[in-house]
Amino acid sequence: MTAPFTFLADAFDVSSARELGERARAAEDLGVTTFVLPDHLLAQPAPVPYLATVAALTERIRISAFVHNNDLRHPAVLAQELATLDILSEGRLDVAIGAGWNESEYAAIGLAFDPTRVRQARLAEAVTVIKGCFGTGSFSFAGEHYTITDYDAQPKPVQQPHPPFFIGGGGRATLELAAREAQTIGLAPRILGGGRSDPRSFTWAATEEKIGWVREAAGERFDALTFNVYPSFWPVTVTDDLEGEAEKVVATMRERGGAELTVQEVIASPHIFIGSHDRFVEKFTELRDRLGISSFLIGDLDQLGPVVEQLAGT
Numbered sequence: 548m549t550a551p552f553t554f555l556a557d558a559f560d561v562s563s564a565r566e567l568g569e570r571a572r573a574a575e576d577l578g579v580t581t582f583v584l585p586d587h588l589l590a591q592p593a594p595v596p597y598l599a600t601v602a603a604l605t606e607r608i609r610i611s612a613f614v615h616n617n618d619l620r621h622p623a624v625l626a627q628e629l630a631t632l633d634i635l636s637e638g639r640l641d642v643a644i645g646a647g648w649n650e651s652e653y654a655a656i657g658l659a660f661d662p663t664r665v666r667q668a669r670l671a672e673a674v675t676v677i678k679g680c681f682g683t684g685s686f687s688f689a690g691e692h693y694t695i696t697d698y699d700a701q702p703k704p705v706q707q708p709h710p711p712f713f714i715g716g717g718g719r720a721t722l723e724l725a726a727r728e729a730q731t732i733g734l735a736p737r738i739l740g741g742g743r744s745d746p747r748s749f750t751w752a753a754t755e756e757k758i759g760w761v762r763e764a765a766g767e768r769f770d771a772l773t774f775n776v777y778p779s780f781w782p783v784t785v786t787d788d789l790e791g792e793a794e795k796v797v798a799t800m801r802e803r804g805g806a807e808l809t810v811q812e813v814i815a816s817p818h819i820f821i822g823s824h825d826r827f828v829e830k831f832t833e834l835r836d837r838l839g840i841s842s843f844l845i846g847d848l849d850q851l852g853p854v855v856e857q858l859a860g861t
Contacts, residue, residue, distance in 0.1 A: 550773060550841040552831065552858040553580040555613065556848055559591050567597070568604030570847075575608040577852055578859030581641060583613035583844070588652045595628050602636035611641035613777075613844060614715055614733065618647040618658065618666065622673035622693060626680035626700055633704035640704065641731070642677065643713035646670040646721055648738045667720045668692065674712070674728050681709040715775070717748055719760050726764035731773040731842060734758070736780070736818055744780055746800050746808055749816045751838075758838060776834070777844035778820040785824060785850050789814060792821045820845075827854045 556579045558570040571582050582601045584594045598610040610632065615625060625644075633640040646666040647653070653660040661669075672690040679686040680700035688695040704710055714725035715733020725732045734757050737748035747753055754776075762769050780800075786792050793813040801807050813819050817834055820827070831854070834840040845851040 549835065550839070551860050552835065553773070553842045554855045554859055555579070555581045555583045555611070555775070555777075555842065555844040556846065556855075557583050557585075557613070557844075558847055559584075561592070564600050564604070567600055571601045571605050571608060574848060575605050577848060577855050579608060579845075579848075579855060580842075580859070581609040581611050583611045583643070586612050586615045586619065587649060588619075588655065595632065598632055598640075599635055602632065602639060607639075609639045609641055610636055611643045611713060614643035614645040614713060616647040616649075616652075617644055617670045617673045618653070622676040623680055623695065623698065623700060625673075626677045627702070629677070629710070630681065630700070630702050630704040633706055633710050634702055638705035638710075640706070640710045641713050642710050643715070643731075643733070644670065644673065644677075645715055645733075663718060664720065667716075667718065667724070670714075670721065671724050674714070674724070678709050678728075681707075713775070717745075717757070719757075722757055722760050723764040726761040726768065726772070730771070731775055732761055733775045733777070734817065734840070735777070743803070749780065749808065749818045750812050751815045751817065754817045754838060754840075773842050774838070774840040775842035775844065776817045776840055778846065779818040781819050781821065783820045783846055783850045784822075785827075786821060787823050789822045789826060793819075796821070820851075824851075824853050824857075827851060828857060831858060 556574045561567040574582055584597050586594050594612045601610050629642055650660045669692045672692050676688055676693050676695055679688055681704050685697050685699035687697055711730040713731040714729040715735050716722055717735040717737035734754055736744040739745050781796050784792055790810055793810045796813045
């Protein structure tokens with residue numbers, strides 16, 4: 548059975564609760580499924596108060612980070628915040644969490660940026676802790692990174708046994724964790740040293756490989772999973788000159804070094820959102836039909852609102 552299209556939108560540049568509410572309600576009316584905000588120490592709002600405001604000023608749209616950086620909070624603290632959001636939104640929360648990747652943010656606040664395998668292992672433990680906090684009664688957990696002793700976390704979320712989990716990444720270990728623990732898998736480009744993305748991981752072939760890792764790890768869960776992709780490296784660009792825009796992407800990648808993609812690889816990439824509105828409809832449909840990807844982060848609605856309006860829920 549073909550999964551319906553779902554869309555995630557955000558609003559980085561709002562300056563008041565009134566403006567945020569207007570943007571979120573417009574997204575809700577258009578058919579956007581979830582209103583989100585990344586979790587970064589950058590020039591943007593903090594995700595938890597932002598999402599609480601969205602919940603208070605809307606009726607149907609779901610709320611989620613995209614995604615919480617596990618290293619910025621103890622998972623028991625995050626679990627309390629998330630459960631509170633689920634209560635305030637009357638069960639409209641998705642729990643989205645990742646291992647963290649932006650090394651410069653860690654350096655800016657003096658937080659150790661551990662090797663990838665350590666951050667991935669810590670994320671796996673954090674997911675166990677968060678689910679334990681959401682569960683009925685007290686629980687204990689003894690891991691390498693977190694220790695919980697006879698703790699009955701409060702409050703409990705409305706959605707039981709827990710809100711849906713969204714776990715994303717570009718590495719095999721994180722995607723295998725997502726295959727076992729999440730309801731939605733976020734497919735991301737692989738991050739190299741210094742926060743740079745691996746150009747080859749943008750390709751259709753690399754995405755197929757990642758889905759293969761998930762399939763192998765998920766087993767019988769696979770058919771129930773949702774796959775999400777988001778625009779990376781290049782801003783969402785609506786244009787009738789598809790090949791010309793793709794050539795700009797290729798040239799920029801070449802200037803920044805690393806593997807070089809062809810124009811056709813850029814056009815086919817699940818992570819590069821360029822083309823006309825008709826091309827986006829065609830591309831999203833192809834990604835769903837051939838790869839099973841049905842969830843898309845489209846950013847604000849200025850560029851892809853007409854595409855959401857045409858495809859949402861179909």
